[in-house]
Amino acid sequence: MGDAAIERWSRQQSVLHRRDARAKIGALFAFLAAVSTTSPDSQIAFAGYALLLAAVIAAARLPFPGLLRRAALGLPFAAGFALLLWFSGERARALALLEKCYLSAAGALLLVATTPMPELLRALEILHLPRTVVLVIHFLYRYLFVISGQARRMRWAASSRGRLQFRSAAGALAVLFARSSARASGIYQAMLARGFSGQFPALAPPRWRAADAAFLIAAALASAAVRMAL
Template structure:
């Protein structure tokens, strides 16, 4: 699964990996805003962004080709609009959508490939995102794989009993979703009881405390500076 690969990459120890997550989130937002406001796309600048993001990937000691491939997840949707733009006689608009979508996805992949999920949530918290929402995200992420595996097992079991998934009756599939819900509900209560037994009072303790060092500021300037300069050149 893609998120398992991102999690593996995020455990690196490069300069980018060690930076304060808030610095990385802010840098990613600046890059995304710069890309989003490229209208029309200045192709040399788009290429420069691509080279810059590739250099960032290399400096973070990440597999360049695989990171770029991970960003192509957005391309099928973008291609539909590119074809529509081509049919409407504005191919440059379609190409611009592809370029912007791919560069934006590459930025998000880079952010996630250099920041572990708990660190990302800590960074969002330091940027004053609602703690309640972040806690829900934390639990969601923790039990995502467990329930997805359970749903997959139920789907396979149903397929082996009924031939193929497609011939499952509607109600039977709804029943399967109901059973999955029942299991998830029971699991949620068991989790809470276990956490309450360990002293959970609504706040999840942090094992790593981040401090904003001069190196984090240098990282932010090193990313934002060239990106904003390129955006300025694009006109």
């Protein structure tokens, strides 16, 4: 999540970036439902989903190599199960598992890469994800950059005094934890100073346009069509 490239992509302009985050979340779910229920034998359907994704990536004017590489990050987790299936003779299912995993990751990535985090979180909240969960994601996202910056500076400081060793790395982790906890209490004090009383207020909700509905319906129909026809 703390990926600066994805953050930058999410603030570009395109027909997909302009869509309401709720429409994109809905479209993603339709796509995931179609992919996950596709029969392992129907390789042509997976090609169809890939084409669909490619069309959307092109429409969103995102760079193919960077996006496709990041979507592969989830593959090692699925690879273990795929290997098991492969060696128990279920080669089609092993291949399909990897394909489904990759397509799903690419779809989810596409949502994050075309939607600024604040809009995404607001949409999740409107869609009744519990406020606490939304806030936890938000704070994680907001301070991931701050804490990773702190970790980087500590690593620089350590390596400019020699090689960073495992033992000192463990100690550094403890210091990082202590600093993060001190920062958390600093943030809380700053919130109290501005009258925080336990309730997080939210500004105006986003507007839902006809184009958003059209996008959602088109995406759902396209996913369903690939699922049924191929």
